Amino acid sequence: MLICIDPGHGGKDPGTIGRSMTPEIYEKQIALSAGLILGGFLNHYGFDVCMTRSEDKYRWLVNRVRFANKRHADIFISVHVDGVESSLPHGFCSYYYPESTHGKMVADTIMERLRDQRYDLHGEGSKPKHERNFVLKYTRMTAILLELGFVSNSQDLKNLMDPIFLSDMIIEIAETIKHFPGR
Numbered sequence: 775m776l777i778c779i780d781p782g783h784g785g786k787d788p789g790t791i792g793r794s795m796t797p798e799i800y801e802k803q804i805a806l807s808a809g810l811i812l813g814g815f816l817n818h819y820g821f822d823v824c825m826t827r828s829e830d831k832y833r834w835l836v837n838r839v840r841f842a843n844k845r846h847a848d849i850f851i852s853v854h855v856d857g858v859e860s861s862l863p864h865g866f867c868s869y870y871y872p873e874s875t876h877g878k879m880v881a882d883t884i885m886e887r888l889r890d891q892r893y894d895l896h897g898e899g900s901k902p903k904h905e906r907n908f909v910l911k912y913t914r915m916t917a918i919l920l921e922l923g924f925v926s927n928s929q930d931l932k933n934l935m936d937p938i939f940l941s942d943m944i945i946e947i948a949e950t951i952k953h954f955p956g957r
């Protein structure tokens with residue numbers, strides 16, 4: 775089984791910005807660290823892994839989609855962190871494409887596992903991402919998008935920048951994927 779990991783943003787596109795630390799933290803940094811950790815664990819569990827980017831490089835969304843489709847990946851996991859004006863929202867959330875029942879199942883299972891492990895969640899369950907979300911819409915395999923936390927929230931940002939916190943959380947996500955049957 776081939777899993778395509780898509781660390782969001784990169785290069786000239788920093789993504790959302792965490793301003794409660796000096797220097798500021800960019801979403802693209804956390805997405806890449808988390809993506810590489812996730813890829814490492816999944817590889818260790820015996821999955822084939824491909825990455826849409828493994829360095830700080832800008833990639834068009836269409837190229838990320840084409841990359842995953844061409845390789846016939848079985849699951850596509852886009853890795854992001856959230857950021858909003860207010861510093862209040864916090865917690866992890868997983869998203870799926872509105873019409874994808876398998877995507878919803880994977881996204882839900884990850885949320886449930888993280889809840890069981892007492893991770894802070896943003897809302898009750900996984901959510902459908904807007905149907906215009908490009909990578910979820912055009913990838914032909916089961917696709918989910920993870921928002922690991924809010925860089926606009928200082929506690930979330932602190933957690934996400936803590937390598938132990940981050941890898942502990944990613945292990946739970948990798949464990950969920952490990953127990954999931956194919957498509």
Ligand SMILES: [Zn+2]
Nearest residue numbers: 782789854855
């Ligand atoms: Zn993002």
